[in-house]
Amino acid sequence: MRADEAFIDLRLNAQEGHNQESFWPSFTDIMTVVVMIFMIAMVVLLLRNIDLVNQLRATMTAERQAMELARSTGEEKENISLRLIAAENELAIRRMQQQELDAANREQKRLIINQTDLISRLQMEIETLTRSKAQLATENESLSQRLERANERVQSQQQDQVRLQQDLLSTRQQLESSKRQLASMEHDVASLQQLQQATRSEYDALQQSFEERTKELQQAQVAMRSSGFKLNSLQGEYDKLKVEYDKLFRPARSPEGRYQVIVRYSKVDGVPKIEFTTDVLSGYETISRSELERRLIRLKAEKSNGLYVKVVFPENSGLAYNEAWKFTSELHARYDYYSQPDAPDPDLPPENGEQSDHAPPTQKP
Numbered sequence: 001m002r003a004d005e006a007f008i009d010l011r012l013n014a015q016e017g018h019n020q021e022s023f024w025p026s027f028t029d030i031m032t033v034v035v036m037i038f039m040i041a042m043v044v045l046l047l048r049n050i051d052l053v054n055q056l057r058a059t060m061t062a063e064r065q066a067m068e069l070a071r072s073t074g075e076e077k078e079n080i081s082l083r084l085i086a087a088e089n090e091l092a093i094r095r096m097q098q099q100e101l102d103a104a105n106r107e108q109k110r111l112i113i114n115q116t117d118l119i120s121r122l123q124m125e126i127e128t129l130t131r132s133k134a135q136l137a138t139e140n141e142s143l144s145q146r147l148e149r150a151n152e153r154v155q156s157q158q159q160d161q162v163r164l165q166q167d168l169l170s171t172r173q174q175l176e177s178s179k180r181q182l183a184s185m186e187h188d189v190a191s192l193q194q195l196q197q198a199t200r201s202e203y204d205a206l207q208q209s210f211e212e213r214t215k216e217l218q219q220a221q222v223a224m225r226s227s228g229f230k231l232n233s234l235q236g237e238y239d240k241l242k243v244e245y246d247k248l249f250r251p252a253r254s255p256e257g258r259y260q261v262i263v264r265y266s267k268v269d270g271v272p273k274i275e276f277t278t279d280v281l282s283g284y285e286t287i288s289r290s291e292l293e294r295r296l297i298r299l300k301a302e303k304s305n306g307l308y309v310k311v312v313f314p315e316n317s318g319l320a321y322n323e324a325w326k327f328t329s330e331l332h333a334r335y336d337y338y339s340q341p342d343a344p345d346p347d348l349p350p351e352n353g354e355q356s357d358h359a360p361p362t363q364k365p
Contacts, residue, residue, distance in 0.1 A: 077241050084234045094224040101217040108210045115203045122196050129189050136182045143175050253338040258308035261299065261335075263292065265311060265327055267318035296335045306337025 264275040264284055274292055275284035287295070300307055311328045313319060332339035 073241065080234060080237055080241060087234055091224065094220060098217070098220050098224060101213060101220055104213055105210070105217060108206060108213060112203070112206055112210065115199060115206060119196065119199055119203065122192060122199065126189065126192050126196070129185055129192065133182065133185055133189070136178060136185065140175065140178050140182065143171060143178065147171050147175070253308075255308040255310070258306050258337055259299065259303040260308045260310060261296065262310045262312060263331065264314060265317070265319070265324070266314055270318070296331070300335050307335050308338075309336040 260278065262277050262280060262284075264277075266273050272289070274287055274289060276287050276292055276295065277284045296307065296309070309331050311331060313324055317324070
């Protein structure tokens with residue numbers, strides 16, 4: 001028997017008072033615990049709500065920035081398109097001007113050829129008239145000699161005076177006719193010389209006009225080349241902006257329509273372990289890195305729609321962050337359809353509670 005149970009308490013309602021005194025402290029402790037649990041739960045919920053609000057604000061800010069970037073990109077694309085159309089119109093105008101200048105150049109060349117032929121013909125006619133003039137001068141000299149001989153015959157032969165006078169009259173008439181003909185030829189020669197000078201002046205004017213048209217043609221060609229360079233530059237800017245625009249609005253990475261390959265990577269006692277499968281239900285197969293490369297190369301060549309390479313890191317994989325990231329990046333860069341050189345490298349969220357193929361394990365190395 002204990003010391004406090006040595007005597008029996010004979011007081012009325014002694015046991016009832018003892019029970020009441022032991023009930024209220026226990027009830028107070030229980031309610032205190034409940035209140036504390038409620039308050040802790042409220043604090044956790046408030047913190048969780050604050051985090052969710054911050055994440056929502058960050059998401060809305062990112063969406064607004066993406067929309068602003070898309071709008072500015074669209075406006076810049078439209079401006080480049082307008083500049084491209086203007087450059088093409090200017091190039092078409094330059095081409096039409098060049099065609100007109102080419103036609104005028106051909107017309108000028110034709111006129112120059114015609115004028116050259118006319119000058120050649122005139123020079124031939126001048127040479128012919130010069131020869132005729134020389135012949136007439138020779139005949140005139142011959143007639144003068146005949147006149148002198150006739151005069152001598154008149155002086156020496158009186159009996160033939162009448163006949164000689166008739167010959168002299170006839171010779172004088174022939175001489176006068178020859179002089180008139182010679183004067184007419186001299187007039188024709190002067191007219192031909194004036195015509196040649198006028199033709200020469202017209203030829204010089206045509207030559208000067210041809211040189212001016214040639215300079216205009218060269219300037220038009222330089223302007224056309226400049227417009228071509230400007231058009232090529234605008235085309236390059238347009239293509240670059242189009243590529244950036246397409247990259248910006250490219251759909252997210254998805255296994256839809258792709259051939260899915262699952263690679264599970266971990267380390268056991270410091271030794272890399274690679275497990276490979278194309279169907280989770282059929283289980284994983286442990287293979288080496290070289291065998292993995294060979295299989296991925298073969299599947300990439302066979303599957304025209306591309307491979308969706310999913311890299312899985314199990315819990316307690318024994319991998320450092322850099323090792324997991326390097327392994328994932330190498331496989332995606334070589335074999336995944338989305339991470340080829342012409343595709344962006346997105347950050348995907350974890351899938352099905354496992355470590356994501358873009359999120360290496362966060363355990364300490």
